[in-house]
Amino acid sequence: MNWFIKRTGQAIFTLWAVATLSFGLIRLMPGGAADIMASRLQQQAQGSNIPREQLREMVASQLNVDPDAPIHEAYYQYMSALVQGDFGNSIRYGGQEVNAIIADTLPWTLFLMSLSTLGMFAIALSLGAIMAYKEGSTFDLANTGVGILLSSIPYYVAAVVFIAFLGYRTPLFPVRGRYPSGVDPGFTVEFIGGAFHHAMLPALSFIVTGYGLLALTMRGNSIQVLGEDYVRVARLRGLPDRRIALRYVGRNAVLPLYTSLLISIGFMFGGSIILEILFQYRGIGFEMNEGIIYRDMPLMMGTFLVITFGVVIALWIGDATYGKLDPRIKSGDDSEAY
Amino acid sequence: MSMHESTTDRDLYQTADPIVEIRDAEVVFEMDRGVSRVLESADLDIERNEILGIVGESGSGKSMLASAMLDAVVEPGILSGQITYHPDERESVDVLELDDRELKKLRWEDISMVFQGAMSSFNPTMNVGGHFTETLDAHNYDVEAGMNRARELLSDLYLEPERVLEAYPHELSGGMKQRALIALSVVLEPDVLVMDEPTAALDLLMQRSILSLLEKLKEKYDLTLVFITHDLPLVAELADRMAVMYAFQLVEIGPTEEILEHAAHPYTRALLNATPNLDAPLSEMRPIDGSAPDPVDVPAGCSYHPRCPLADDTCVATDPDYHGVSESHGVACHHWAHAAEEIPFNVDAAEATTGGNQR
Numbered sequence: 001m002n003w004f005i006k007r008t009g010q011a012i013f014t015l016w017a018v019a020t021l022s023f024g025l026i027r028l029m030p031g032g033a034a035d036i037m038a039s040r041l042q043q044q045a046q047g048s049n050i051p052r053e054q055l056r057e058m059v060a061s062q063l064n065v066d067p068d069a070p071i072h073e074a075y076y077q078y079m080s081a082l083v084q085g086d087f088g089n090s091i092r093y094g095g096q097e098v099n100a101i102i103a104d105t106l107p108w109t110l111f112l113m114s115l116s117t118l119g120m121f122a123i124a125l126s127l128g129a130i131m132a133y134k135e136g137s138t139f140d141l142a143n144t145g146v147g148i149l150l151s152s153i154p155y156y157v158a159a160v161v162f163i164a165f166l167g168y169r170t171p172l173f174p175v176r177g178r179y180p181s182g183v184d185p186g187f188t189v190e191f192i193g194g195a196f197h198h199a200m201l202p203a204l205s206f207i208v209t210g211y212g213l214l215a216l217t218m219r220g221n222s223i224q225v226l227g228e229d230y231v232r233v234a235r236l237r238g239l240p241d242r243r244i245a246l247r248y249v250g251r252n253a254v255l256p257l258y259t260s261l262l263i264s265i266g267f268m269f270g271g272s273i274i275l276e277i278l279f280q281y282r283g284i285g286f287e288m289n290e291g292i293i294y295r296d297m298p299l300m301m302g303t304f305l306v307i308t309f310g311v312v313i314a315l316w317i318g319d320a321t322y323g324k325l326d327p328r329i330k331s332g333d334d335s336e337a338y
Numbered sequence: 339m340s341m342h343e344s345t346t347d348r349d350l351y352q353t354a355d356p357i358v359e360i361r362d363a364e365v366v367f368e369m370d371r372g373v374s375r376v377l378e379s380a381d382l383d384i385e386r387n388e389i390l391g392i393v394g395e396s397g398s399g400k401s402m403l404a405s406a407m408l409d410a411v412v413e414p415g416i417l418s419g420q421i422t423y424h425p426d427e428r429e430s431v432d433v434l435e436l437d438d439r440e441l442k443k444l445r446w447e448d449i450s451m452v453f454q455g456a457m458s459s460f461n462p463t464m465n466v467g468g469h470f471t472e473t474l475d476a477h478n479y480d481v482e483a484g485m486n487r488a489r490e491l492l493s494d495l496y497l498e499p500e501r502v503l504e505a506y507p508h509e510l511s512g513g514m515k516q517r518a519l520i521a522l523s524v525v526l527e528p529d530v531l532v533m534d535e536p537t538a539a540l541d542l543l544m545q546r547s548i549l550s551l552l553e554k555l556k557e558k559y560d561l562t563l564v565f566i567t568h569d570l571p572l573v574a575e576l577a578d579r580m581a582v583m584y585a586f587q588l589v590e591i592g593p594t595e596e597i598l599e600h601a602a603h604p605y606t607r608a609l610l611n612a613t614p615n616l617d618a619p620l621s622e623m624r625p626i627d628g629s630a631p632d633p634v635d636v637p638a639g640c641s642y643h644p645r646c647p648l649a650d651d652t653c654v655a656t657d658p659d660y661h662g663v664s665e666s667h668g669v670a671c672h673h674w675a676h677a678a679e680e681i682p683f684n685v686d687a688a689e690a691t692t693g694g695n696q697r
Contacts, residue, residue, distance in 0.1 A: 229454075229458040237472075238442040238445055247472075327463060
């Protein structure tokens, strides 16, 4: 339990540190983010001069940073707004709340990531296990070669190739958007099917370039576990092959891959930025890029913070649940040996 | 490699009421540099309800002999010969002729085994109780009755049943794991328990206590025990009969007392002389010169001749048959009659080994 509190404290500290750093960034940006925004608001007002006091308030409400307030006060305002989940208003989308934009786009990124992660691990784990059982066969050798080859291709290159061949040459999959235009979001076959159809190419880009190394790791782990005494004893005890494959070999070979799963979540959050741009997929990475291009500080910060939060929370969940998966990793000090 | 076409006296390795009969058992591994014969024409009877000790140095084929009894030689080893299991009330079973399903039943239900690596015989991600239930389940035993038996077994072995069943393997000490493994291997009430170096990884005190527990267990559950070890004094205390292995062959079989006092094979005698002993000064300990042969290239004739002080041309030319030292004591040596004179014991071996054990 102590360990759990410590680990949670760590996660919260990371979140706080990231939020504070981003506050520092806003204040220290060359030219000053607040100044840029003030001048842009001034331009938007077109001629009619906005009183300085009103301008300051507008900037403060959008940026969560009052440019004229002393630093500790500004920091307090910024953090309390964050804690309340208020990221300010977007400039790119004409003053729309950044919250609303994130609420609209985050589920799509999560959907795409879950699809990629699930697909990648399902393929890698089963393929790796089969390769281990058939160690040294042609199947094993061929898949090792293919796996290494595909893993050496960057996912964005794969994405471009997929767009060219599966999107345009033979248009099997749509290459842009999140769901078919003209379909209303809802629990309809058209919408859900369309969403999967649209997510297919971006997910494939991750899966095809990512499964290889995982499958090879799984293969190596499985071969090692297959040589363990407990597997031999299990066979002699007459356990069904299925149980040995799943409960003995599979379970023990998967353990080290759990960490890879968590790392890949972080990787995909980061990778989603490029991938969502390539596929014009309005997820959170896409919006972050918009924020950068349009110098939309609140949007940029909001998406940046949400991505960081996502990675921190994923790792926290992973650490907290690892003990459930591997009884040897009891959470820190409550492991007792007798 | 010549075979024992006929032994001088078949009775030597036969017993009155055998539970397992091993005839001409052979295990070969095809290797790049030749055929590796790791068990050679082994003939052995295991008497019902006896404790048989099989002694030999590392890599002498002991484990292969043990695995052969369950037809469990690891791939790609090939086992040939004949192994017959005589159950109490059912018909005799030819172990090597069984199909997969029957073999599955034989293993653990009739003949069970405790492995060398007790430390790693449990699945680390499953609690100990899970191993018991899944075994009972796989053999279609009544799980509840079986678990009650498991609890009794565990407490017979001086373990706290509930605590051990709930524990994960890493939470138990080596000795506890070893005892839990013994309980697991007799939970289906087998007739024969083959133990391959069950105490190798344990300290001396734990070895002793496990031995006495085994004797108790044997009495209570009517077990026939086959105890395989490199530790000669250890079996000397426990076993009714002993079989000595050298270079993948059984070289001497006999009652424990006889072997200890009148060992007739030069190797057995040398082995006894090499046994560390608190009563004997270090200077009197005699290591055996040379090293054990390569399984791919076993010397022609008697495989011990390169290291044997008694060896002559006969030993180089022909593989010795079994010779009867006494009614139940057989030895595969041409010069068994002279072994005692040529290789005297440095101390009275029988006294030394048993004396050493009482400590």
